[in-house]
Amino acid sequence: MSSTGMTAAWRGWLSSSVARFRNEPGTANLTRLQPLVTAANERRDETAALDDDELRAAATALRTGAELDDEALAEFCAVAREIGRRVWDLDAFDPQLLAVVNMVRGHVVDMATGEGKTLVGVLVAAAYGCAGRRVHVLSVNDYLARRDARWSAEFLDWFGLTVSGVTSELTDDERRAAYLSDVVYAPVHEVGFDLLRDRQRTVPDERVLDQRDVAIIDEIDAVLLDEALVPLVLAGDAGTIDVSRSLARHVRHLRVHRHYEVDDDRRNASFTDAGIRSIEEHLGVDNLFQPEHVALLTAANLALHAAVLVERDVDYLVRDGRVEIISASRGRTVDRQRWPDGLQTAVEVKEDLDVSPAGEVRDQILIRALVTGYPTVTGMSGSAREAAGQMAEFYDLRIGVVPPATPLIRVDEDDRLYADAEYRDEALLEFLTEVHGTGQPLLIGTRDVATSEAWSTRLDAAGIDHVVLNARNDDEEAEIIAEAGRRGAVTLSTQMAGRGVDIRLGGTAADTQPELADEVRELGGLCVVGIGRYDSARLDRQLRGRSGRQGDPGRSVFFTSLEDEVVLEHAPDRPALRKLNADGRILDRALLRHVEHAQRVAAGKLDQIHRKTVRYNEIVENQRAATLAWRAEILAAEDHYDLAEWLTPDARTRLDKQEAEDGIDAARAAAVATLLFHLDEAWAEHLASLASAREGIHLRILARETPVDEFNAVAVDAFRALRRHIRDAAGETLTTAELTPDGIDLADAGLRRPTSTWTYLVADTPFQNAEDGFFSALVRR
Secondary structure, three states: OOOOOOEHHHHHHHHHHHHHHHOOOOEOOHHHHHHHHHHHHHOHHHHHOOOHHHHHHHHHHOOOOOOOOHHHHHHHHHHHHHHHHHHHOOOOOHHHHHHHHHHHOOOEEEOOOOOOHHHHHHHHHHHHHHOOOOEEEEEOOHHHHHHHHHHHHHHHHOOOOOEEEOOOOOOHHHHHHHOOOOEEEEEHHHHHHHHHHHHOOOOHHHOOOOOOOEEEEEOHHHHHHHOOOOEEEEEEEOOOOOOOHHHHHHHHOOOEOOOEEEOOOOOOEEEOHHHHHHHHHHHOOOOOOOHHHHHHHHHHHHHHHHHHOOOEOOOEEEEOOEEEEEOOOOOOEOOOEEOOOOHHHHHHHHOOOOOOOOEEEEEEEEHHHHHHOOOEEEEEEOOOHHHHHHHHHHHOOOEEEOOOOOOOOOEEOOOEEEOOHHHHHHHHHHHHHHHHHHOOOEEEEOOOHHHHHHHHHHHHHOOOOOEEEOOOOHHHHHHHHHOOOOOOOEEEEOOOOOOOOOOOOOOHHHHOOHHHHHHHHHOOOEEEEEEOOOOOHHHHHHHHOOOOHHHOOEEEEEEEEOOOHHHHHHOOOOOOOOOEOOOOEEOOHHHHHHHHHHHHHHHHHHHHHHHHHHHHHHHHHHHHHHHHHHHHHHHHOOOHHHHHHHOOHHHHHHHHHHHHHHOHHHHHHHHHHHHHHHHHHHHHHHHHHHHHHHHHHHHHHHHOOOHHHHHHHHHHHHHHOHHHHHHHHHHHHHHHOOEEOOEEOOOOOOOOOOOOEEEEEEOOOOOOOHHHHHHHHHHHO
8 A cells, every 4th residue: 555545554554553552651552441442333223212200210320320340331331331321322432431440540542533522521510420520521612512502411411410611701690600500611711710700709608619520521621731731821910011102113123133033933922132222212311221120122023023923814813903822832813812922012012903901910821730720630532642652741631542532544644745835836736636536525724814714815816616715714614614515615714623513525415415425425534634744743633533423434634834933933944955846846755754844843832831830830829729729728717716827916816805896707707808818919929029030040051051940049039038028918907097987998908909800811922931042042143
């Protein structure tokens, strides 16, 4: 069999077998639990013979509240499959049941796109629910949470399990009620936001998030790797931001090489001496590096980054007068997402938009820390296999590949590699025109909005009708994807990971006209075309996986060039060109391997960032855990005597007097309210201090010190004083403020919590952090 004719199924089985043979980190042999599936099959006829009442009784009998042993798990699979057949007319395949039993036993499963991951997730949720566990099925957006909660409700009801969906529009009361369900479908960031808000509440009964017990994560590799380091932030109002629009305009007119330089990988930009002089002249200062001008120097650097490193229609959109950030891993805009450290403001000024209000960070949590707070974590993905090593290293999770129910016959061709982007695009347009002429549907994957729209213009000029799915119209994605398998359809999409809708051959009309699907099968099924590789091979696999669903024919090919971003940024030193066709196509396999090498380098850099960020955040998470324990101790106090260790002698004396006048409840209320206020303020100040320390810690490189170790030392020293600071601040308030029959009026004492708070995700900056940039500059010198 030729390399271009080797099917993805054969490749998958081969790599999985080799991994098991080598015992590679992170891999698992799922076939060990195959006997449970066999046992479930042996119960098929017996279960099918039950009437509805008997089947419901069999289902509820499985709700023992104890972990399902092997016999009970096999019985569960038999019962669940029969209920699924009656509710949805879906008969779970053996590979789906194999995925279920392995996920219930703690493994992560890799399942090809179209193999029924949503169904598997519902069955796993029901199994944990029967064991008395509270289950959160975590997805990436409101649409999927709402859809899957609605779809699973009737099935889960057979087991006597309740289900709900948590989405962004719910009120606190609605969220509180939703989290009490046995199975909750929710976007991962919504759970994180609820956790952050609960951490700031002063009345325990007002908390909405009941508990974190079992997390079943869809697209688990994307959540735990691509998005794990995204901070979720709770911010309070901090007034307005003073900005210089004239400085931003001046920076936009500076010239590369003369006034500033950009690194080869376009992750850092820096002023030249001429650029600094130009900024100084514009601002009317003699020396921008004087301590009193630090704010101006920071603003100038942010304006430079916004002008030259952050690209409109690549990193963000401007829509309805707002900057909307595009997720690099999902190709769509993300609600409530901001860049950190003034970059958000700089981009808004660059686009001449109103500036977003400033926010003081009250608390934050990484998605990684949110997920690892669940005692049990499992999940499924169409591209988890490539991430087995990282998942084992960072989360101690093992991944196994579930074979497709029907052999995968999609043909994955070798990349068509070209010397430059112009050659690539000419060949690609010719290829698309030829395939479209046959009627075979095309799905074309691009890296960003700008590329998708540029290709939309090319297709228009070539007379090829098409639809575009990118961050501008992602609210229409379900409708667009549902029709992408129709004969003659051409769909341009920025990213297919996490889209959540299968592409059915023949489109939606094939539901009533099956011959339409047969017609497309005869044409070869869906043809997937990638324009350049993504930084992650997992995203390439997600794109390929849209073709060849459930044994359908299909084809995939990537058109790449040596000028593609992934190559220029991560492996610019390529081997010399030798074999080159007249059309610019490269046949030298060494250069094909070079593109794959560039992708591996990109993945390696992301792994390093992950490790570094985890190390920086471990100490902060430990300190937050201690602070939350303090908070719980304060809230649990029955009277102010329980808080003696938190109170200064003068504060205790004052509270004793208040008790004599207004009663013990008033004294407790005053002590609790005051301590919680100063604890929350102290934690916010501590976070701000650590953020500043992180930004400046790179200077320790000059002293040959390890920045992360120095950061930990700074964090430990600062935290040692935190409890004493809270005690002293609360003591001053309790001895000077007016105490009332209801406790204390903090506002009257000049102590106000933010008048408003909001949540957002911190987007990854398109450039490197200060430590990496400083180190790179040091090496260059």
